Amino acid sequence: MRGSAYHRVWPDVYLPAAVVLDLEARSRAAYLWARRWGGVLGGYSACALLGADCPPRDAPAEIVVTTSHLRAPRGIRLRQDDLAAHECREVRGVEVTTPLRTAYDLARRGSLEDAVVAVDELAGRFHFAPEELLVMAERHAGARGCRRLPEVVELAEPRAESVMETRLRLVLVLAGLPRPVVQHRVRDRSGRLVATEDLAYPEHRIALEYEGHEHFTPERSARDAYRYTRLQDLGWRVYRYSRRDVFRRPTEIVAEIERALARPP
Structure with a gap:
């Protein structure tokens, strides 16, 4: 495995050297590293698996876990959060946050422009109303970043095509x-x-x-x-x-x- 035929992506996780290490590949590798702790792909990693065209080119692989004692290798964003069963789905053998939950998470962080871009792309592709983010916020009262959700929802437009x-x-x-x-x-x-x-x-x-x-x-x-x-x-x-x-x-x-x-x- 240490030869030129493989990349060592994360500890104990290798990929063939021919594989392009784009966000989807790095996210899949991160999932292999984290699945023993029940990790789920979230944020822009979930977007990459869901086929949503909004992740920045330099976005790190993102894993959502329920435990706080883990330390992530460089290049993995580790986020502690509680996910309900209906907020996850399996995509080609990988557990990811649902489109609605992914939009909710991305709408609460980063720049306002990036947040609206993510909501537009996910809501348009998966046919949910941006206002559903406000309903989700009620179920997660007190979560960080929720105060700006109304502004993001107001600016969102699911009919946007790019x-x-x-x-x-x-x-x-x-x-x-x-x-x-x-x-x-x-x-x-x-x-x-x-x-x-x-x-x-x-x-x-x-x-x-x-x-x-x-x-x-x-x-x-x-x-x-x-x-x-x-x-x-x-x-x-x-x-x-x-x-x-x-x-x-x-x-x-x-x-x-x-x-x-x-x-x-």
Whole structure:
């Protein structure tokens, strides 16, 4: 096992060297290390197993345990908490917190933006209302971080179709701009669907779109060009933003949309 064919991930836990040590692989390995103490994958590790696309790239593997005497190896986040039986489920042989419990845990920590991103992704993917987090908070009265749950729930939008779409929406809303409509359908004068916009201010005919890498294939670029032409013909103004824009120039985005809202449609 000490040869070049295997990685030593955690004490007594090895993986083949060919396995990419992404969050899911590290989380599975952490579960093998902790299962003797009844550990359950939680937080972003649960997201990775559940298929939710919200964990940060550098998120540590996270284990929820009921005992306080354990010391985790470097790279594992160990969290002591009490989990009810209905707050856990098995995913491909691994015990993880349920989507609702995972959203509840992530909504209570980290930045406000990261919390809303996690709730949007989990609530949209697993079809529960963000307000259910408030019901869970009543069952866990006094838990750390519960005071900000109402704000997270108010900002959440399960219809968001991507993490970056949520982040673009939060750039606007947290700066004080009106809340845009999510996944707004634009129809032509005959009632035919022209486009479904990520974010929109319909009364102003303003659309905002997050442009991920998938928008830059030749086929998608051609479709987008046709769609933008039809939107412009209907009097819509389309603002397109990239990941770099959202993270590096949020102030400019807010200023651009403020100016757009100030002009008549």
